[in-house]
Amino acid sequence: MTDSVKVPQTARRHFLKGFIGIISGAAILSVGAVAQVFAYFFGSKITKPEKVKFLKTSIERMQAVTSQNELALERVENDYILVSQYNDLSKTSGIYFIDYTMKPALAFLGDNDLPNLLSAKCTHLGCTVGNEVNNGTILCPCHISYFNVQTGVPNAGSPAKLPLPKLNWVIKDKQGKILTTCTDDGKITGVMDKKLLQDSAVYISKV
Numbered sequence: 001m002t003d004s005v006k007v008p009q010t011a012r013r014h015f016l017k018g019f020i021g022i023i024s025g026a027a028i029l030s031v032g033a034v035a036q037v038f039a040y041f042f043g044s045k046i047t048k049p050e051k052v053k054f055l056k057t058s059i060e061r062m063q064a065v066t067s068q069n070e071l072a073l074e075r076v077e078n079d080y081i082l083v084s085q086y087n088d089l090s091k092t093s094g095i096y097f098i099d100y101t102m103k104p105a106l107a108f109l110g111d112n113d114l115p116n117l118l119s120a121k122c123t124h125l126g127c128t129v130g131n132e133v134n135n136g137t138i139l140c141p142c143h144i145s146y147f148n149v150q151t152g153v154p155n156a157g158s159p160a161k162l163p164l165p166k167l168n169w170v171i172k173d174k175q176g177k178i179l180t181t182c183t184d185d186g187k188i189t190g191v192m193d194k195k196l197l198q199d200s201a202v203y204i205s206k207v
Contacts, residue, residue, distance in 0.1 A: 080203040094131035124160035168205040
């Protein structure tokens with residue numbers, strides 16, 4: 001049996017950045033190709049305003065792809081991603097962010113005055129769950145599934161049958177020291193006093 005080859009972290013980062021660069025370059029080249037196809041089907045008499053509108057739309061789409069790839073790269077490279085300041089968390093309105101699987105997620109202040117991070121992808125058909133809390137629940141508007149905001153468990157009778165997954169998180173002070181950690185199974189360690197957590201920040205954690 002041969003030993004597996006370990007790829008250095010720096011090499012992986014360069015590969016990912018290069019791969020994203022290739023994708024972006026292909027997208028840029030595709031603008032010209034699509035413009036030629038446009039001219040082939042609709043004739044070369046495309047007006048200047050039409051051409052400007054078409055190119056602006058193409059640029060916006062490329063920028064959206066680039067932004068998404070930058071988010072993905074950030075999540076590959078970092079074990080912690082900033083979600084919000086601890087003091088900005090609310091028990092009645094969640095803060096949207098993107099989790100490590102590039103899916104929408106929500107951050108609330110839990111009843112225990114600690115962060116409460118849930119996936120915002122509905123477990124029924126994948127719609128994004130709303131961030132406003134009413135009677136202790138958040139709503140997926142697509143097919144009317146209500147989820148307990150503290151546990152993620154859907155109400156009886158909801159189309160969704162599985163709970164919204166909990167996410168790992170940590171709280172760091174201004175110097176970057178980890179004060180509190182919580183795993184997706186609810187195990188909390190470290191500082192739990194709200195007064196001591198003022199001016200700290202909440203991050204999702206890869207592990």
